[in-house]
Amino acid sequence: MTWLRRLMSRDRLDAQLDQELQFHVDQHAADLVARGVDPAEAQRRARLEIGGPEQVKEQCRDARGTRWVDDLTQDVRYTLRALKARPGFTAVTVATLALGIGATTLMFTVIEGVLLKPLAYHDPGRLVTLIEQTDWSNNSSFGNRWAFAYPNYQDCARDATSLTLAAWRFNGGTVTGSGDPEYVNALQVSPDYLGMLGIAIDRGRPFRDDDARAGAPPVAVVSTSLWQRRYGGAAAAIGAPLLFDATSYTVIGVTSMIDRLPGQPDVLTLLDTTNALMHNRSSHPGIQVWGRLRPGATLEQAQSELTLVGRRLADDYPESNRGRTFIASPLGPFVGDVRATLWLLLAAVGLVLLVACANIGSLLLARAVSRDRELAMRAALGAGRGRLMRQCLTESAVLGLIGGGAGIALAMFGVGPFIAFWPGTLPRADDIAVDWRVLLFAIVASLASSVVFGLAPALRVPAHHLDRVVHGGGRAVRGGPRHLHAAFVAVEIALAIVLLVCAGSLGRTLVRLVALDPGVNVRNVLVARTAVSPTVLADPGRTRAAWDGVLAAARTVRGVEAVAAVDTVPMRSGNNQNVYWTSAALPPMPERPFALTTSVTPEYARVMGLRVRVGRFFDDHDRAGSQPAIVVDDTLAQSAFGQPDVVGRQLWVPDLGPGPLTIVGVVDHVRHWGLASDDQAVVRAQLYYPFAQLPDRFVRRWSQLMSIVVRTSVPPGTLVEALRHAIRGTASDQVMYQVQTLEDLAAASLARQRFLLLLFGAFAAVALLLASLGLYGVLAFLTSERTPEIGVRMALGARSADVVRMVLGESAGMVAIGAVLGAAGALAASRVLQRLVDGVRGVDPVTFALVIGTLALAALLASVVPARRASRVDPTMALRQE
């Protein structure tokens, strides 16, 4: 009979056991009677011989191995009764636990969906991502990892036979044509990219190799969402044209699975290999390379093949490929700094959960102390120590699971609002769901918590000197438990300090960052991507004229002070990085400096409020044909020339042309990368050049990227419609889109810091509250325990001030230990924050002082009531209690 069947048929087995023993006794008695014994006497002797029938039955039941289930049921029932008898205690502990486990479970749900779940591609375990790695430039700010060069990708794809490779790159652009233009995320991909990932096409067909043939008509695959937006979901969309970045593509397919690709693009086109730079191995736009291991191949095989290819290419093209190799690693989710944010938050809620556990632990411990006599009595009556400990642990497990259940409910309801609250879009948000792994996590977290808070009370189960406990009149035996109580409080305080310091340093970071000068005047500036009439794009001259027209039209709007066109906008994503040098002879690759280059029209400085330090900004005389002029920021002046006044000096920027560019002015640095991140950015030097002097061959591409920036004398939001109307042009085909204010962009650049501060602040507040409550509870308990002692002291002449001092001293001791531990933890935590969050600097003494002050205040508040209560002890009453 299996264990489970024995468990299920306990009643029947018990009946059979009775019957079996009865048979034994009857048979024995019958034998005795046969030997001439009196029947009544025979019955008695037979029973005596077999021993105590109940004991025999117990031992037989033990032999079944199902005994503990009965014990457990009994303990659980007992616990539930006990919890029901103390509704206040139960409500507080369950609520505390539910909060802790709920928050932890919620964070785990998000992490599981965003970071841990396998990617939603076909057989994601066999996908790899490839990068180029050089054995030089380790120490340069760029590091030694590089995006792939297209020719290197082609060589790897041909020669690494254990991998199928596909390439892609980000390529945002503007969709025009019927309807309003819009900026969409897009990817350029190799034809087999979708097939390799297992992304199915819902309608139409996927890319084919001959679509990438030179001279083949350009084709595009679009998202279901774009298909519905721009084609009304019509079947005729397949084969229809799509004007994307002023090139007409034919739509060949629609897929809803496109959301799973990096950046959640709306448009997929094939890699544009017509650009000569794409075929350059050292200076190139860079592509991403993903691969799938062929059946039977391992990552190690693939890696050794790639290493061989790298070595061969290094021999064939020493100029570009010396010391360059290719590294394959398993493909993970594409989430950027979301990873660090999520782990930080999980760590924070984990700390809150620990505080909650310590809090409940001290409450349970206090209860256990007052139950010493009950337990001692039960031990004296024959309950084993193991049995009693098991009962104590059952109690905390029941409490833990009730709290955990409430926590799971909390997490299920909280996930939606959390995702909505996330600044920006949370990647892979669709993959976030409460599933069995989350449930398992919550249950394990609940049980682990119960062990944390239930172990101390369970270990207190008396084993020796029961008589002393029973005779002790209910007072705790001195020593151990007081230290345990203090330990719980100290741990709570230490954890609260860690969270408070984190929140404090995030807060101070935010205060510092908000006060930073972005280098531009963010008030009253409107920023909007703008598309000029597609009909002019073929002709650079007409395109420039169209831009002049747009700016002139915008200037006519009442409330507009200045208008300029620009390709990249500070604090908005998007930038151009170009190599510059102080002579025509460029240094070798790793030593080449990069600058953020920005193409502007003359009024740009006025619109943005750029401060000109020396020289001048551009004017209408800086045009095609005149001397090429540039303006640099103080950062570039300092790093290129080592001095601030560099007007009249020359720079070479190969991407803008072979000749020298003359510096006509120096402006203050602008925090292009956002308030928080600019200090850490690798490329900070800035260089402005006039749009009028942009080489003709770039004008078409630039026109698809340009935005207008408008300084207004009225709140900028009120002018949007008037501006839209003004710049439409005669054919009504010029449009502004993605309209934002510079102020919003500046605020968004701090969104992550703000979000973290808000959550850490909330967690720290909860931890502080719990720690204060814990301190209060423990002090109240310890002083009430000492009431007789205090009575004696007062009878011997102690004044109430002395008693208050005594209690406060005890509290200060616990707080001090916690503060020391917490300070050490906070130092470690702030180092982590500094590494993971842009803008956070090391712990500053002010934050520390503030935190310790807050804590001391909270501790004082928590200690006052117990101290005063103790000081009012009436000696005669207290002694009578003895």
Add this chain to the structure above:
Amino acid sequence: MTPKSDLPQGTLDLLILKIVALGPVHGYAIAQRLQQVSRDVVQVPQGSLYPALHRLENRGLLEADWKATETGREAKFYRLTRKGRASLESETASWRRLSDAIGVILRLSEGGAE
């Protein structure tokens, strides 16, 4: 009356298996048989017989059926399983080895005392 010695640890199971191996038998009969064959030398507390039987049953060394006895009453009859027989053989062998070894040691010490 000579004092009866307790059963050495673990030997009760072996004895039960041996008795059951002779044929299906109920608990009372096992107790009787134990008493007879051990000629009242070893004391088998009847109280520990049933827990041992149940333990052996749960370990799968014994199987039990309810059958009518010759007097017509229902009783629980135990029989040896294949696993029980294997266990009996290996236990018997190891018991023999042990008692032989102890016998050798005891003879040695007698020789030494002379």
